[in-house]
Amino acid sequence: MNDSPFRAGFGKTPPMLAGRDSVLDSFAAALAEGTWSTERTMLIEGLRGVGKTVLLNALEDIARERGWLVIAETATPGFMDRITNSHLQRAIDEIDPPKERHITGASVAGASITTQVVPPPQYPVTLRSQLEKITELVAPRGVLITLDEINTHSITELAEFAAEHQHAIRSDLEVAFVGAGLRSAIKEALSHRSLTFLRRSLRPPIDFLEYDDVIDALRIPIVDRGRTIGSEALDYAVRATQGYPFLAQLIGDLAWKASPNNASISLDDVKSAYRRARRTMGRNIHEPSLSDLSHTDLTVLAHMAANDGPTAVSELRAGLGVNPQYLNVYRQRLIDAGMIIPAGHGKVDIAMPYLREYLRDHVVSDATTDRALQRPSFPAPPALDEE
Secondary structure, eight states: OOSOOOOOSTTOOOSSOTTOHHHHHHHHHHHHHOTTOGGGEEEEEEOTTSSHHHHHHHHHHHHHHTTOEEEEEEOSTTHHHIIIIIIHHHHHHHHSOOOOEEEEEEETTTTEEEEEEOOOOOOOOOHHHHHHHHHHHHTTSOEEEEEESOOGGGHHHHHHHHHHHHHHHHTTOSEEEEEEEEHHHHHHHHTSGGGTGGGGSBOOBOOOOOHHHHHHHHHHHHHHTTOEEOHHHHHHHHHHHTTOHHHHHHHHHHHHHHSTTSSEEOHHHHHHHHHHHHHHHIIIIIHHHHHTSOHHHHHHHHHHHTSSSOEEHHHHHHHHTOOHHHHHHHHHHHHHTTSEEEOSTTEEEEOSTTHHHHHHHHTHHHHTTOOOOOOOOOOOOOOOOOO
């Protein structure tokens, strides 16, 4: 029973991918329907820890199961060259090995055959030419290219990729593309005038899970691995996740390992997991998320963290001593960064679970002295017991 069924690492595929069925089903249908389907070009955007890479992995699995060639890359410098001259060229060579030697002469009397190496015709190798070649070789199946961690530093290459991919679609090639990245990074990238084509991509909302989805994500792997969890412990664990996919895997993993030799996961196991998961959230999610923000962004968040719930925009303006136009700039920046969400008329709220508490512990005392997506309705998290 020591082998946990949960996968708490970033990008690790969990045993139960809950709450994403509609995206998976529409993509599977798109591969079957033909080149006209809009779901064949998709951008997955969301906060850190909501499962963007995990969903990308699942979409790749769907394509492989249907016989498609999958090329998976990350949007680091040089990704266009790697896709064109490494991944695709290797696939082409494996399916259709280069023919280097050709018969150029023969002698009947001497019974000799002359061969020599004849180099293939030299044409410019581009992503478009490689896609034309590989789609012919894998027909009637196609090619899926995925690109993770799209960011503003990759805009030039992304624009080049988008142009080549658009030509492939116009040529009715059997191709599909799925990209993934933080919501703010994708929004900024799509504002570039060279990426008009990708603005028409399907952009399914990848956000927090509903209560029942988290129940399935926790209970089913536990039962399938031969253990049980009581209703009180399960409810506590589900509320502790606040619908955040990373927390579902982390709390499930820590609760499983708390008493690994017991047949049932207890409430005490879950409470211990909850305490440890909160600390991990601070280190692995909140700290890097806040490091991307400006001092003014942090000041706005710090003022919001002083409240236990949503904050009125008018209250923020008064507290910060700024005019509406000034505040609106930072309000939109924080929404785009996934740090806050609209919370009814004239109100905003902190988006990520336990960020309010983290801000109170690490930011509020300093920031408040300087005057310079929709989450589902979720039960309140359980009280955090003192260790």
